[in-house]
Amino acid sequence: MKSCGSPEHSLKGQERMHTYPEAVVIEEQGLRDGIQNERVILPTGLKLEIIDQLVAAGLTHLQVASFVHPRAVPQMADAAELCAGLKPAAGVAYSTLVLNAKGMERALDAGLRWVEVSLSASDAHSRANVNQSLALARSRMAQMVRRGKDAGLRLRGSVQCAFGCRLQGRVAPDLVLDMVAEQLSLGVDEIKLADSTGMAHPGAVQELCGRVREAAAGKPVWLHLHDTEGKGLVNVLAALQVGVRHFDTSFGGLGGCPFIRGASGNIATEDFAVMLHQMGIATGIDVAQVAAVSRRLEQFLGKSLAGKIHRLARRDDIELFSEPADSP
Amino acid sequence: MKSCGSPEHSLKGQERMHTYPEAVVIEEQGLRDGIQNERVILPTGLKLEIIDQLVAAGLTHLQVASFVHPRAVPQMADAAELCAGLKPAAGVAYSTLVLNAKGMERALDAGLRWVEVSLSASDAHSRANVNQSLALARSRMAQMVRRGKDAGLRLRGSVQCAFGCRLQGRVAPDLVLDMVAEQLSLGVDEIKLADSTGMAHPGAVQELCGRVREAAAGKPVWLHLHDTEGKGLVNVLAALQVGVRHFDTSFGGLGGCPFIRGASGNIATEDFAVMLHQMGIATGIDVAQVAAVSRRLEQFLGKSLAGKIHRLARRDDIELFSEPADSP
Secondary structure: OOOOOOOOEOOOOOOOOOOEOOEOEEEEOHHHHHOOOOOOOOOHHHHHHHHHHHHHOOOOEEEEEEEOOOOOOHHHOOHHHHHHHOOOOOOOEEEEEEOOHHHHHHHHHHOOOEEEEEEEOOHHHHHHHHOOOHHHHHHHHHHHHHHHHHOOOEEEEEEEOOOOEOOOEOOOHHHHHHHHHHHHHHOOOEEEEEEOOOOOOHHHHHHHHHHHHHHHOOOOEEEEEEOOOOOHHHHHHHHHHOOOOEEEEEHHHOOEOOOOOOOEOEOEHHHHHHHHHHOOOEOOOOHHHHHHHHHHHHHHHOOOOOOOHHHOOOHHHHHHHHOOOOOO | OOOOOOOOEOOOOOOOOOOEOOEOEEEEOHHHHHOOOOOOOOOHHHHHHHHHHHHHOOOOEEEEEEEOOOOOOHHHOOHHHHHHHOOOOOOOEEEEEEOOHHHHHHHHHHOOOEEEEEEEOOHHHHHHHHOOOHHHHHHHHHHHHHHHHHOOOEEEEEEEOOOOEOOOEOOOHHHHHHHHHHHHHHOOOEEEEEEOOOOOOHHHHHHHHHHHHHHHOOOOEEEEEEOOOOOHHHHHHHHHHOOOOEEEEEHHHOOEOOOOOOOEOEOEHHHHHHHHHHOOOEOOOOHHHHHHHHHHHHHHHOOOOOOOHHHOOOHHHHHHHHOOOOOO
16 A cells, blocks of 8 residues: 555645645555446456556556345346456455455455445435345444454545435434444444445535544545546546545546446546556556556447546657656 | 535545535636637627526526637627627626727726736747747736726636647746736736646646635636637646646537647536536536537537537436436
């Protein structure tokens, strides 16, 4: 993991309104959230090749599968086989996502150490997504977290629809805070807030992330953003300004929840990295190499992905975009 | 024009890091920058209908044409006829763009009071776009501005490629500042910085806009952003944080410069407005009505526009997105 305790810096020449970090941490979500909604099933071998390419491009955190019912998400039916095929790499953490006790057992069997345990803050979304009321899903969380901790996993507790839900509308920040506090009291090692619907805006991001970071008391707080309304990167800036240093992205801007209309597109890894590099913030990744993966998947899927930077085929274009403004 | 001297407010519940305005001013660029690159020529009657719809949707500033050579930009060949057909409306300002002395004479003949006089800060772009070196274009600016002022026009001086150029690469902020100072000394009433290539990032926006606002000493400073790299809205936030209150947008995210590869898409009026409304900042426009115009043009052009919000056909979806987070 890139150090996030490294010295911070302000942008050169700018009023000293903000302190930005020297580096941030990305978890690549393309092969989990990114493709889960795609009808064309990726062969396990292709997924493993893509993972190798992403690791070669400098990604150190990758969510590679979810242990969900294969009928609900056929794209994830090969999760165990995929995990068995992963090549260990120094400094690289592969994670999986689980939504219920059965998923947790399958994740334990698969042997990866990093597991994300996820709930939705929207009752309507919880019923649509996992066929459980929010209350029931919360009551089952404790058992899952205990099981994972007993097995020595590194656990991330995450809250979906943290900034609103298209099925239900508003989601109260106090409810999200309460769910976060509950997960922390159960002993999760990290927290994630997911804007599953792309409804977050800078004001909401700064308010909620500020409060959650305070509650997390030094534990990493991840932010998972969708670009549904075009606000993916503006919410990144808002989050950076209140101290968030951990972000989910998907190569090419893949992604979306099958149960929420219009919820397409995680923020694109390449677009995110270019902006941060221009601002002098390191991500540790080679944008041109990630873009090559995105173009490869575009060919395989036979469609354009929603990100912007990967469409620039020429490496010198990408390098031009990535130059920090204050470099010579 | 919406008052921009109105009381300012901080976002509720947020650390008081920023002061945001109660309202901003939009100049709708869809029928100028938006369509100039489209091969399908819009009939003048359709343009006039769209302008009426946009005014009905609350837009108070609209750039409706440029006086450029019809062979270079066939879409603008009807500029004089269009101007003659505009319906005067209380509180509504129609503007045109000119790039040279001949364009200025045509604009004067057309009789509109608001004229934007524009130069590129990139020598390479200036040569490609208007077949003049930057030095020559600058030397001819003085004459154009004097002619416009003598005729009683309200003049906006604008600098294209203010944040970089794909043909040339870096553009020095000091050069942009020098060009702005020259335009101000010639007596323009307003200044505009155009990120013609979408290369701006939050750090560059805050540095350059901060310096230009200081030089402008109270005269309006407009920002014209493209979403080429997905940074349109994040640059809006950065600009708001250093006091910019005037923004160009295009309905549906239309736009782009024909001479710069990949330079597609102004920021979308609807996406911009939804974000600002969510943050409690007024734009004075009805997003659903603007979105209807975008969908109408999508049908006419037979292609999707790059914006996000206009794709949501249902008014209640748009209203859900537009609710400020702190409303009941």
